[in-house]
Amino acid sequence: MPCVSVRGHDRALASLRSSAQSGRLPHAFLFVGPEGIGKRTFALTLAQSLLCERNAEGLLEPCGECPGCVQVEAGSHPDLIVTGRPDDKQELPIRVIRDLCAEFGLKPARGVRKVAVVDDVDTMNDEAANAFLKTLEEPPPGAVLILIGTSAEQQLETIVSRCQVVRFDPLPVDELAGLLLEKGIAADADDAAKLAALAEGSVSRAIGLADPDLDRYRRDLIDGLAGERGFDPAEQVQQLLAFSKKAGKETGAQRRRASLMVGELARLFRGVLWQTAGLEPPSADPADRRAIAVLAQRLEPEDVFILADRALEADFHLARNLYMPLVLESLFHDVAKVVNPKARA
Ligand SMILES: [Zn+2]
Structure with a gap:
């Protein structure tokens, strides 16, 4: 039987369940935590339990079999609205919020309640946030809004103050x-x-x-950085763009692939910093550790620190849909300046 429990998030579940059992389940939540740890899955299962037509609400446990549960599973429940930033936009536009609020105001089609899951609220601009306030403050009776972002600090105070914030930790x-x-x-x-x-x-x-292709690409990139041949930024940009395109036609998928690699660079530079500080680098991969040892010998910690920061910044820009070739060119240019033997001579 499906259950709201999503691996590793028992603490979040326990807090929701105790509110639900005492009949004080809030009407608006803000789920925060790092990307990719299951907040959205958790939100959808919570939505399913709220729209379940068989199990009592306080259980927070969808039966998985009633028409409500089946429709949520199939993505066709008329009272569940799932929305977020469109792939081709840098911000969560006001249009999305207006549509959501309009639909949210309608009577529930299956007679239970409306539930909305709004992803990417980090990118909601002031205009969209303001359009959202009234619905957040006074949603229709029984309705529940679940907002998903990475941290409460990134949201406007007016939004945070109207939501119960639920924090999700990375999985052990x-x-x-x-x-x-x-x-x-x-x-x-x-x-x-x-x-x-x-x-x-x-x-x-x-x-x-x-993905084995990604693993190979990652290996080449990291070994190339630690190698003696030098790092050609223009060539690396072309390679990463070509590699990202192999993720498929959808620009969101290409962006995610580039972002994974940029994230790996950030992690590599963090590892180098650990090593120069005389600590055990967190990476368990022996080939990574060899590259980290070489770079730690070769580079100044101040420079590595800047590169780690630059990689995080580039990742942030990719997530915000900035033009990918420009983001990568700027990052790889800075990387080459630091790691190339010629530049250091
Ligand atoms: Zn059910």
Whole structure:
């Protein structure tokens, strides 16, 4: 039987369940935590439990079999609105919020309640947030809004103050490894442990990194940085753009692939910083550790710190839909300035 429990998020569940059992389930939630750790899955299962026509609300446990549950599962429930930032936009536009509020005001079609899941609220601009306030303040009776973002600090105070904030932690490495094995994403226990360590608690990151093409590309990029041949930024931009395009026609998928690699660069530079500080680098991969040791020998910690920061910034820009070639050119240009032997001579 399906249950609201999403692996590793028992704490979040316990807090919701105690509110539900006492009949004080808030009408607006803000789910916050790192990308890819299951907030959206949790939100959808919570929505299913709220629209379940068989199990009592306080249980927060969808039966999985009633018409309401089946329609949520199929993505066709008339009273569940799932929305977010369109793939081709940098912000969550006011149009999306206006449509949501209009639909939310209608009578529930199946007679229970309306539930809305709004993703990417980090990117909601002031105009959209203002359009949202009235619905957030006074939703129709029984209706529940679930907003998803990465941190409460990134939201306007007017939004946060109207929501119950629920924090989600990254999954512990062993939980994530178990999940990857169970879902067949990892081939065996070793593979699962390696992926889970690389993914730093993020399921979506682990799924991305499990792709063998990506693993090869990642290896070449990291070994190239630590190699003696030098790092050609223009060539690397072309390679990463070409590699990202192989993720498919959809620009969102291409962007996610580029973002995974930029995230890997950030992690590599963090590892180098650990090593120069005399600490054990967090990466378990032996080839990564060799590259980290070489770079730690070769580079100044101040420069590595800047690169780690630049990689995070580039990742942020990719997430905000900035023009991908420009973001990568600017990042790789800075990387080359620091890592190339010629530049250091
Ligand atoms: Zn049900």
